[in-house]
Amino acid sequence: MTRTFNADPFALEFNPVTTALVIIDMQRDFVEPGGFGEALGNDVSLVRSAIAPCEKVLKTARDAGMMVIHTREGHRADLTDCPPAKLTRGGKTFIGEKGPKGRILIRGEEGHDIIPELYPIAGEAVIDKPGKGAFYQTDLHLILQNHSIKTLIVCGVTTEVCVNTTVREANDRGYECIIPEDCVGSYFPEFQKYALEMIKAQGAIFGWVSHSEHIIDAIK
Ligand code: C5J
Numbered sequence: 001m002t003r004t005f006n007a008d009p010f011a012l013e014f015n016p017v018t019t020a021l022v023i024i025d026m027q028r029d030f031v032e033p034g035g036f037g038e039a040l041g042n043d044v045s046l047v048r049s050a051i052a053p054c055e056k057v058l059k060t061a062r063d064a065g066m067m068v069i070h071t072r073e074g075h076r077a078d079l080t081d082c083p084p085a086k087l088t089r090g091g092k093t094f095i096g097e098k099g100p101k102g103r104i105l106i107r108g109e110e111g112h113d114i115i116p117e118l119y120p121i122a123g124e125a126v127i128d129k130p131g132k133g134a135f136y137q138t139d140l141h142l143i144l145q146n147h148s149i150k151t152l153i154v155c156g157v158t159t160e161v162c163v164n165t166t167v168r169e170a171n172d173r174g175y176e177c178i179i180p181e182d183c184v185g186s187y188f189p190e191f192q193k194y195a196l197e198m199i200k201a202q203g204a205i206f207g208w209v210s211h212s213e214h215i216i217d218a219i220k
Pocket of ligand 1 (some may be wrong): 163
């Protein structure tokens, strides 16, 4: 049963059975006051605007029986999976250091967890990723292949970093990605704008951009 998403630069056909909702890194460290994102000097209210539309898309996907996948960026407590080059990034606050929500981007710490509003439920895979892209050193591709998934609705943070990296990785692996623009967030409004423009440029070079209302209308 083919359906159509209203999207830019043109409508995208999809089958709900071969479509998954992928929510990228909606973790306390990135989205909540007192986390890693804020420790880096960012205004988290700019990314929190994505929470309510994500909740609506998540509820619709769950009600429709669509596959839902969550990702978390983070590392082992001993940091053995963190490239030394990544450890030196941040400027002020570094991965593994103690933050207000526990050690920053360390698996099992409060800040690493997914925000309560979008918390995974039983049956939803949670992908722990050491990089920005959700395919790098994870079993995401295997899981998607096992379920014959072809289309990804990609939400989460941040638009220009982990969302964009994941969309590019997915595109190279043959998936069609659609990004509801109000369900992704950046600490930098200009990055939000251009990250979305880059995806849909040149006839959907990496994917399609849409809106939560169009996604919900098409899948409910
Ligand atoms: C960042 C992410 N921005 N999830 N991570 O470091 O986008």
